[in-house]
Amino acid sequence: MSKPRLMQGNEACVEGALEAGLRFFAGYPITPSTEIAEMLAERLPRVGGVFIQMEDEIGSMAAVIGASLAGVRSMTATSGPGFSLKQENIGYAAITETPCVVVNVQRVGPSTGMPTSPAQGDVMQARWGTHGDHPVVVLAPASVLETYVLTVRAFAIADELRVPVILLSDEVTAHMRERVQLPDPGALPRGERPRPGRAPANVPPMVHFGEGGRILVTGLYHDPSGFWTEKPEEADRLLRRLCGKVESRREELTLVERWYLDDARVAVIAYGCVARTALRAVRLARERGGRAGMLRLACLWPFPRHEVAALAEKVDAIVVPEMNLGQVLGEVERAACGRCRVIGYHRVDSELIRPEELVPVLEGV
Secondary structure (H helix, E strand, O other), X not given: OOOOEEEEHHHHHHHHHHHOOOOEEEEOOOXXXXXXXXXXXXXXHHHOOEEEEOOOHHHHHHHHHHHHHOOOOEEEEEOHHHHHHHHHHHHHHHHHOOOEEEEEEEOEOOOOOEOOOOOOOOHHHHHHXXXXXXXXXXXXXOOHHHHXXXXXXXXXXXXXXXXXEEEEEEHHHHHOEEEEOOOOOOOOOOOOOOOOOOOOOOOOOOOOOOOOOOOOOOOOOEOOOOOEOOOHHHHHXXXXXXXXHHHOOHHHHOOEEEEOOOOOOXXXXXXXXXXXXXXXXXXXXXXXXXXXXXXXXOEEEOOOHHHHHHHHHHOOEEEEEEOOOOOOHHHHHHHHOOOOEEEEEEOOOOOOOOHHHHHHHHHXX
């Protein structure tokens, strides 16, 4: 392990990206993600990488896709309004199977909202923001150290599956500072892109621009050779494979953390910054004799429905605290499928949910 240091969440994202081999960043300043761009503008040239401040968020996402197709690990970072502008090109990355990482540091919305305040309102947009069915993986860190770890993992997943990966942070996680010890360089798996002769069954090999191969890239539906097609059977085969390559790896993409669930009668399901206050509430409830536990979600999409279903079989109720009006609540209800009560607790006033707010909810079940 490295020497302990005081680090900000956005700084941890930068360190994780560089450790993962990031060599191209295109972005546009936007609160509360701007520190990522600022730090990479300084750090990337030192390791032979390229930083470009683009004219807007649309161009930023397009530049990331182009750099990735040329063989470079690429990333952009933004917040709510910018994330909205990136959606069309995220869809293009999905259908062209272009690996890329998009960091979205959530803030209060919609529209300009409250730029410096935290929220968790982009959960559904991260999964369904671009049009059409499409593959995507969404990771949600809850600490500074986890921001580092999940950033490294985001690049590995993006390359191995040839999908866009969203690192869905939030203003609290991005701006808080914690004492961390980063893993030694090379300790975390970095993954690699599927190459000719070494590609899994449902992920095609990737030949980069300039490597001598004939490459066809199109946002249209295409057959295995890359040519545009309107054949229904080819369209069906393509989309099912695109989504299936993520679904087939659901088990390895299910990232959850369990606390006090062996004897729990009521469980909290939380993610991001709210998971920290939720865990404190669970501990307070147990100190007062309650049988509370928590399931923390570090990967939101694909949603860990099997783990939620199994939990619903064991407890009387599940409480879902969120800084939105219930975006994960609906997924929990669907996975629980009536096996237990599901209770939402929501704040959308820009204030972080506090432990003392949740304790009465847990005790009232």
